[in-house]
Amino acid sequence: MLDVCLLGTGGMMPLPYRWLTSLMMRYNGKSIMIDCGEGTQIAMKEKGWSPKPIDIICFTHYHADHISGLPGMLLTMGNAERTEPLLLIGPKGLTKVVSALRIIAPELPFEIKCMEISESSQTFSFDGFRIEAFRVNHNVVCYGYSMIIDRQGKFDKERAVAAQIPMPLWSKLQKGETIEEDGKVYTPDMVLGADRKGLKVTYCTDTRPTESIVQNAVGADLLILEGMYGEPDKLIKAKEYKHMTMYEAAKIAKQAEVPQLWLTHYSPSLIRPEEYMEEVRKIFRNAIAAKDGRTIELNFTED
Numbered sequence: 001m002l003d004v005c006l007l008g009t010g011g012m013m014p015l016p017y018r019w020l021t022s023l024m025m026r027y028n029g030k031s032i033m034i035d036c037g038e039g040t041q042i043a044m045k046e047k048g049w050s051p052k053p054i055d056i057i058c059f060t061h062y063h064a065d066h067i068s069g070l071p072g073m074l075l076t077m078g079n080a081e082r083t084e085p086l087l088l089i090g091p092k093g094l095t096k097v098v099s100a101l102r103i104i105a106p107e108l109p110f111e112i113k114c115m116e117i118s119e120s121s122q123t124f125s126f127d128g129f130r131i132e133a134f135r136v137n138h139n140v141v142c143y144g145y146s147m148i149i150d151r152q153g154k155f156d157k158e159r160a161v162a163a164q165i166p167m168p169l170w171s172k173l174q175k176g177e178t179i180e181e182d183g184k185v186y187t188p189d190m191v192l193g194a195d196r197k198g199l200k201v202t203y204c205t206d207t208r209p210t211e212s213i214v215q216n217a218v219g220a221d222l223l224i225l226e227g228m229y230g231e232p233d234k235l236i237k238a239k240e241y242k243h244m245t246m247y248e249a250a251k252i253a254k255q256a257e258v259p260q261l262w263l264t265h266y267s268p269s270l271i272r273p274e275e276y277m278e279e280v281r282k283i284f285r286n287a288i289a290a291k292d293g294r295t296i297e298l299n300f301t302e303d
Contacts, residue, residue, distance in 0.1 A: 002027045002199045002298040004222060006290050007043035011205070011228055011243075011265040012065055019043040019292055020065045021265045023203050023224065025147055026056075028128050033057045034145055034203050040069040041076055047293050052080040058131065059090035060205055061142035062097050070098070071105045076109045085111040089124060089131065091141045092116050118291060121212075134216045136207035139242045144204030147218055151198040151300060152176070152188075160191040180213055199298050202258075205265040208239065209248045217256035221298050225249040227263030227289070230276030234267075243267075246276055250283035262290040 001127025003026040008019030024044070031054045034039075044051055051073055059067055079084070088094060095114045102112075115124065120135040132146040155174045160167075165186055169179050179186045203218045205226035217223045228240050229244035238245050246263055253261035261284055266273055273289035280287050288294075 001300075002147075002201070002296065004201055004298060005047055005049065005293065005295040006224065006262060006264055007040055008037060008046060008292050009264040009266055009290050009294075010037075010065075010268070012268055014039040015268060016267070017292075020069070021205055021226075022050060025201065027052075027147075027149060028163050030055045030126070030129075032131070035060055035066040035205070035248065036069040036073055038066045038068045041072055043292060049297075050080075051076050052082050052301070054086065055084075056087045056126075056131070058133070058145050060144065061086070061091060061138060061140050062093065063140065063206070066206075067097065067101070071101045074102070074105045074108055074112075078105075078110065082110050085113055087113050087115065089133070090117065091143060092118065110112050121216075132216065134212050136204055136212060137210045137242060138206045138208075144202065144207070144213060144216060146200055146202040146220065150197040151196045152192055154196070155191055163174070163190050165190065173205060175302045192226065197301055199300065201298070206242070207244060208242050209244060209252055213252050214255045217252065217258055220256065221255060222260055222262065222291075222296065223253050223258040224262045225252060225263055226265035226269050227273065227280075228265055228270070230270055230273055230280075244288075246273070246280045246287075247283060250280045250287050253284045253287065259286060262294065263286045263287065264290050 005024050007022040007024055010018040010020045014020050019039040021035055022040040023034040025032045033054055094116045117133050122133050124131045129149045133143045136142050136144050160170055169186055173188050173191045176188050200220045201222045202220040203224045204213050226244050227249045228243040230246045235245055277289050
C-alpha cells in the first residue's frame with residue numbers, strides 16, 4: 001500500500017486557500033516528500049501528517065516556491081527530537097543551496113545527507129522501492145521523479161521441491177538472497193514466479209512538455225503534472241516561462257496511457273481550475289483539478 005498526498009497545489013506564491021506545491025508519500029514505514037515550498041508545514045498539519053518520520057526529501061529545482069519551506073521544516077523536525085539522518089536529493093548545487101538555507105537552522109540533532117543528481121536520468125535505490133529522476137525543460141535545471149515499488153513473483157513451492165532445494169533455504173531465497181551450500185548455488189529465480197505488477201507514481205512540475213515525461217510516466221498508476229494555466233490565451237506565457245498548460249498536461253497523460261492525472265502547481269491567477277476541466281477532459285477523461293490535501297491509497301493488485 002502506498003499513500004499519496006498532494007499537500008499543496010500552488011505555484012509562485014502561497015494563497016490563503018492554496019499552499020505551494022509539495023507531495024508526500026508513505027510506504028512501508030518510510031515517508032518521501034517531493035518539494036517543500038513555503039507553507040508545507042501548515043499543509044501537513046492540516047492533513048494530520050507529521051514531519052518527524054520524513055526519510056527523504058527530493059527537490060525538482062531550486063526556485064523559492066519549491067524549497068523555501070525547508071529551513072522551517074528542518075527546525076520542526078529538530079524540535080520533535082528527531083535523531084535519524086535525513087536524505088535530500090536534488091540537482092547539482094544541492095549541498096550549496098542547503099548550506100545557505102541552514103544559516104537560520106544551523107544546529108540540528110540529526111545528520112543531513114545530500115545526494116546530487118549528476119545525469120539526465122538517475123535511479124536511487126532503497127529498501128523496497130526506488131526513485132527515478134529525469135531531466136525536464138524549465139528555465140533552470142529541473143527534474144521530474146517517479147516513485148517505483150517493484151513486486152517480486154510469488155513463491156513456487158512445486159519448483160522448489162522439483163529443484164531439490166533444502167526447505168531451510170526457502171525463506172532466504174524468497175527474500176532475494178543467493179545461497180551457496182554444499183557446492184551448489186541457489187538463486188531466487190529458482191523458487192519465484194514472474195514479477196508481479198508493482199506501484200508507480202510520477203510527479204513533474206515546472207517544465208514544457210517533453211518526451212522524457214511521457215517515457216517516464218508509462219506504467220504509472222498516478223501521474224501528477226503541473227497545469228499552471230487554464231486560460232487559452234496563456235499558452236504564449238507558458239512557453240515564455242517554460243511551464244505547461246492544463247491541456248498540454250492532459251495530452252501527456254493520454255500519450256502515456258496512465259489511468260489517472262492530477263493537475264497541480266496552479267498560477268495565482270488561476271482562481272478556479274475546475275472551470276477549465278470540461279475542455280481538459282475532452283483530451284484526457286480521467287483528469288482531476290487537484291486541491292490541497294488530495295489523497296489516494298494505491299494498493300497492489302491481487303495476482
